[in-house]
Amino acid sequence: MIALAGLLFFILLMPAYNGLSARRTALDERNRLIAERTDILAKINELKQESAKRAGDIRQFSYVVPAGKAPADLVAMIQTLASQNGLQLTSLAMGAGNNDEKAPYLAQSIDLGLAGGYAAFRSFIESLEKNVRIIDIESIDAAPTTENSPVIGFRIKARAYFISSR
Amino acid sequence: MSDKGGLQLLPETRHKIEVKIPGQNRLISIGIVLLVLVLIVYGSLAWYSGSTDAKIADADNQLAGIEQQRDKKSEAGLLTLSKQMAITGQIIQNHIFWSTAFSKLEAGLAGSVQFKSFSAQASDNTLHIRALADTYATIARQLAAFTGTDGVTDVNLDGVTTLTSGKLDFNTKLVFDRTKFLTK
Numbered sequence: 001m002i003a004l005a006g007l008l009f010f011i012l013l014m015p016a017y018n019g020l021s022a023r024r025t026a027l028d029e030r031n032r033l034i035a036e037r038t039d040i041l042a043k044i045n046e047l048k049q050e051s052a053k054r055a056g057d058i059r060q061f062s063y064v065v066p067a068g069k070a071p072a073d074l075v076a077m078i079q080t081l082a083s084q085n086g087l088q089l090t091s092l093a094m095g096a097g098n099n100d101e102k103a104p105y106l107a108q109s110i111d112l113g114l115a116g117g118y119a120a121f122r123s124f125i126e127s128l129e130k131n132v133r134i135i136d137i138e139s140i141d142a143a144p145t146t147e148n149s150p151v152i153g154f155r156i157k158a159r160a161y162f163i164s165s166r
Numbered sequence: 167m168s169d170k171g172g173l174q175l176l177p178e179t180r181h182k183i184e185v186k187i188p189g190q191n192r193l194i195s196i197g198i199v200l201l202v203l204v205l206i207v208y209g210s211l212a213w214y215s216g217s218t219d220a221k222i223a224d225a226d227n228q229l230a231g232i233e234q235q236r237d238k239k240s241e242a243g244l245l246t247l248s249k250q251m252a253i254t255g256q257i258i259q260n261h262i263f264w265s266t267a268f269s270k271l272e273a274g275l276a277g278s279v280q281f282k283s284f285s286a287q288a289s290d291n292t293l294h295i296r297a298l299a300d301t302y303a304t305i306a307r308q309l310a311a312f313t314g315t316d317g318v319t320d321v322n323l324d325g326v327t328t329l330t331s332g333k334l335d336f337n338t339k340l341v342f343d344r345t346k347f348l349t350k
Contacts, residue, residue, distance in 0.1 A: 125264050
């Protein structure tokens with residue numbers, strides 16, 4: 001009888017106890033996850049409410065470094081700034097830029113040609129620098145379009161920034 | 167024992183009286199108790215396991231419910247905003263202002279010097295200027311003005327050519343400190 005009891009202890013009790021321990025661990029893990037996720041969900045809901053209150057500011061802020069290249073916005077913005085400042089936009093090209101995949105943000109290269117006077121160019125540069133979407137000018141080349149012409153041709157290489165939308 | 171007149175006083179044969187002393191079946195008793203105990207504990211464990219399984223299933227349902235409550239579109243929007251906030255400060259800090267540089271150069275421009283062309287490179291901190299001047303003294307004054315401009319670290323005169331008009335066509339290269347020359 002004692003031997004049978006011992007045998008049953010090892011055959012029934014031990015596996016049952018081990019199974020129960022595993023179940024307890026699994027349950028504890030799930031309870032921890034529930035607590036964590038409930039907390040996170042509550043915080044997200046708070047943030048959602050806060051962001052809904054400041055939707056206008058957030059929309060403006062998102063133009064500074066948009067999610068995605070937003071090339072259409074860039075083209076419209078450059079064209080508007082050029083015409084507002086009395087310059088003629090003679091060429092415009094946009095490339096991928098040198099992007100490091102690990103960088104927290106990406107850059108969109110912009111190559112634009114403009115024609116006009118120096119005062120208009122200075123005004124354009126100031127407008128570009130004050131624009132909501134941040135654009136850094138990397139190089140500027142300026143020379144008269146023809147010898148002794150009052151019209152100056154400008155070539156600007158710049159970078160606009162964005163974050164990956166993926 | 168003798169028989170006296172057919173009366174037997176004591177029996178001839180004796181019967182052994184079996185007396186059961188408690189403790190003789192102890193091992194069996196212990197075995198049975200242990201067996202019952204094992205079965206009771208096993209039953210309890212099985213019941214507790216079943217109860218825990220039910221709790222796990224309930225927890226899984228709660229997790230699935232929480233997952234359904236998530237608004238993934240809003241979460242992605244908040245994540246993007248968080249990234250934008252983190253990097254905007256960094257980009258603004260490194261933002262360059264060529265208008266500041268031009269203002270500094272204009273402030274030191276000699277009256278009779280006329281710019282013909284220029285080429286500015288932020289990546290190698292250089293500004294090449296081709297300009298016209300009346301005299302070498304004017305060029306010297308202009309170079310001195312460039313040297314004294316805030317943020318300009320070096321000024322080189324690359325060449326001077328006399329034009330048929332009598333004017334002097336000169337090329338100069340300015341080397342600047344980006345952090346001073348291109349920032350507000």
